[in-house]
Amino acid sequence: MRELIERLHEGLPTAAVLTDPDVTASYAHDMASFSEAGAPAVVVLPRTVEQVQHVMRTATALRVPVVPQGARTGLSGAANASDGCIVLSLVRMDRILEIDPVDRIAVVEPGVVNAVLSRAVAEQGLYYPPDPSSWEQCTIGGNIGTGAGGLCCVKYGVTAEYVLGLEVVLADGRLLNTGRRTAKGVAGYDLTRLFVGAEGTLGIVVKAVLALRPAPPRQLVLAAEFPSTAAACAAVCEIMARGHAPSLLELMDTTTIRAVNDLAQMGLPETTEALLLAAFDTPDPAADLAAVGELCTAAGATQVVPADDAAESEMLLQARRLALVALERVGTATMIDDVCVPRAQLAPMIEGVAAIARKYELTIGMCAHAGDGNTHPIVCFDGADADESARARESFDEIMALGLSLGGTITGEHGVGLLKKEWLARELGPVGVELQRGVRQVFDPLNLLNPGKLF
């Protein structure tokens, strides 16, 4: 332990090595529930690639595990410390190195906050789509590690689709460059993509080349009220089957609507079983909203309200953005699940979750990136009540089992971390797990990088 700290100091400024247990304890975990977290031996906050290399060389020499961290807004425990580990926080490597409108790329350090990058590129008429709810806090490095998504994904895809190339410090401190800064490239295996969603188990991302898009027109939003979640899901399927390209297609159930009203007095219609929000950032969003409104009506919507302008649109989106915070007030604790199913299975998924809520006598609010089939059932419970907590955990698992039985995945955008390790093995099967372990072994033969995460 003393040797570890001394050696770290040899390549890091004093202020970049934190050992006060009160301080290091605050780096122990991310925002996941039900995920154990240990006490780090030390927290390091490098500012340069060389400093990260020094940390990894030291870790390798002394065989100390390393847990990489961004803003710790993750929801699966992937950033949780283990006892005696080095927490490697990348938040001080927060420079935007380049924004290039011709090649439509940005080159960034991992600690850049998502919203900071989004605003910086917007100033140049460009757009970095991935927009997880935590976008004002979360870092690009964390987004890459977890494979983060957001509201935009139905049209613009997830973080993985925007990572063109990486600079990575390997477990032994060597530097690896992957990918490219060109629009295309197929030179060898796609190691870049392997790092996205790898939760820091393959190496430490110290630089990323990100693809950007031209900024789209401002989006216009429509709200549609449905008498059942099944009717809302039917509308979603119809919208997608007809070839529409909404920039957002979100669903909230009545539990969520009530929670949002309680929090913010928004006057959302509480007799509605499901509220669907659709948005378009096309050249003529009003026309697209009108067409989608008709499909909603045909699917049984009782009310269809297109926003007239950006301000009205923003108000409707506000309701969706408040959903998680609002549901957190229902119990003393929440678990947010992240099961993604084929769109056609969205209705059985949502109905199945409602049945699970009844079975376990729990409040489970349903928010969904409906256009992606990506559900976020939010289990609300009293964390001080052991029995209710146990039921919450069981319901959470049953939701994943349901998702897999419907041809879905246990995680659309939040990752595996500690929370879903067992479930990852079920989804991948023994052959898949064996190969994934083999790949991990190639990059981290001493098992020092975020050990215990993923599998």
Add this chain to the structure above:
Amino acid sequence: MRELIERLHEGLPTAAVLTDPDVTASYAHDMASFSEAGAPAVVVLPRTVEQVQHVMRTATALRVPVVPQGARTGLSGAANASDGCIVLSLVRMDRILEIDPVDRIAVVEPGVVNAVLSRAVAEQGLYYPPDPSSWEQCTIGGNIGTGAGGLCCVKYGVTAEYVLGLEVVLADGRLLNTGRRTAKGVAGYDLTRLFVGAEGTLGIVVKAVLALRPAPPRQLVLAAEFPSTAAACAAVCEIMARGHAPSLLELMDTTTIRAVNDLAQMGLPETTEALLLAAFDTPDPAADLAAVGELCTAAGATQVVPADDAAESEMLLQARRLALVALERVGTATMIDDVCVPRAQLAPMIEGVAAIARKYELTIGMCAHAGDGNTHPIVCFDGADADESARARESFDEIMALGLSLGGTITGEHGVGLLKKEWLARELGPVGVELQRGVRQVFDPLNLLNPGKLF
């Protein structure tokens, strides 16, 4: 050898095992120049996953290398046989298993021809973008193996972006499922993407879940003539920097224009140094073409001709499609390169290639997916002339060196195969090669899958 054939027959119908040397010789190579090809021991043509598993189990038991093949339209020798190998042709596994407009996916076997799939999904109002020049012959399995691109990539990206999930027969005959059929998913390392562009070295793809898009409006094309390639490249940069989203942005130099005229009497303007073709499949393509036409004029275009309708557009595209065939008539042999550079480096790249042509006293026609920075310099030479052939090979290598020096990659969409093995090592560097080898070893510990390709 006799044991190999006997064992293969145990799990394959007679007609699926070809041993006549005259027949098997016709499976020896793809369309790459300067790439050696050996004599296969046997060619197998399975129709089912079980038959592929039988082939791989046999190969593993007898330690016989396996070379997977699609339509052999590849341009890097990745499908070339080695002496005594099993050629595993997937062309008879050619069923489209599913097209789902709600989830916007197709599920296909590897032998489905690209154009067959494209037409089948178009009938349902859907679009499978990747469109390599060989699209009427090439297979989806081959497209996945090589990471194929096409004209569409500037707007719609490459094959990799459309592969959601795979079923793969491993070297030892076991079955692996990767990825998903949902819109999103981050469960574990992205092994799906690892197989794209792997040239069959990691496993045999026997089924693919492909993402589809809604069919866009029909594209409208504009042709612009420039007094220099530099001016045309400046227009390309300006078009992209201004946020336009052309569905095609292609450049042909004067050598290519003349060859096309010689072949097809198209009456293209031969005094023009560079012809730029831009297309839009937006809701109002005429307006987009007008805006782009103005940018071309500002960049120095001497003539800007927007097509009035689909027929005129098709005629303009025909010129581009004929380019390779036309240049093949210039010498007795051609080598087509595939260097992709950042867009801002396109002008120096093209000028550098012209200088290389002068230095080696060769005709090198330039076609480029200009919007991607992906150049296809086509070296034309007399294959019977040893000296000229040697100069052709040298110029080909010098073109790759130039691409790397400009921050590019040695291959944008054609792959590495045999042709660019040495150059892949230069691009990846020793650390990259070491890790890529490690990954290969995990999937193919006995080195039976397309040995000698990539690295």
